[in-house]
Amino acid sequence: MIRIGLGRDLHRMAQGRRFLLGGVELPSDKGELGHSDGDVLAHAITDALLGAAALADIGELFPPSAPEWKDADSLELLKGAWQKVREEGWRLVNLDCVVSAEKPKLLPYREAIRASLSSALGVETGAVFVKGKTSEGLGPVGSGEAVEALAVCLLERTDTPKDSA
Ligand code: MG
Numbered sequence: 812m813i814r815i816g817l818g819r820d821l822h823r824m825a826q827g828r829r830f831l832l833g834g835v836e837l838p839s840d841k842g843e844l845g846h847s848d849g850d851v852l853a854h855a856i857t858d859a860l861l862g863a864a865a866l867a868d869i870g871e872l873f874p875p876s877a878p879e880w881k882d883a884d885s886l887e888l889l890k891g892a893w894q895k896v897r898e899e900g901w902r903l904v905n906l907d908c909v910v911s912a913e914k915p916k917l918l919p920y921r922e923a924i925r926a927s928l929s930s931a932l933g934v935e936t937g938a939v940f941v942k943g944k945t946s947e948g949l950g951p952v953g954s955g956e957a958v959e960a961l962a963v964c965l966l967e968r969t970d971t972p973k974d975s976a
Contacts (some may be wrong), residue, residue, distance in 0.1 A: 813965055816859040817963050820855040820858065824843060825842065832851070832920070835926075847884075853886055857872075858962070859963060863961065870893065872895075901911055903938060904938065906940070
């Protein structure tokens with residue numbers, strides 16, 4: 812059995828915050844505002860994986876009202892969610908993502924982001940892809956007020972639930 816999952820997130824950009832995408836910090840005068848570290852890509856991927864397994868959404872697992880998730884490392888949240896999905900007997904076939912941000916250009920950081928995400932998920936780099944898009948100056952993303960990420964994943968049922976990746 813295979814299952815598809817979709818995740819989407821958007822964060823406001825603010826001065827004095829780190830701009831994190833998939834656990835990689837990009838040079839920027841602004842970064843994502845959030846209760847956690849704000850890593851918009853990690854959040855979208857977390858929701859895609861959880862959704863494919865019909866388990867929960869990121870806000871249920873890691874409520875923004877909970878003090879324990881204040882400034883949380885979103886890659887650790889992703890790992891925690893992925894562990895729950897794997898325990899249900901799912902394997903990641905592939906993950907594809909789009910990040911919409913006006914700047915900086917994502918391409919120079921793409922391989923680092925792919926490496927970071929594939930390491931966190933325990934999969935080959937070839938199973939993870941990320942693309943950067945601008946919004947042509949339009950809307951909150953185009954003005955640099957916000958950054959958005961979309962993620963789609965394919966999960967496949969394994970015969971060995973609870974195995975370690
Ligand atoms: Mg978020």
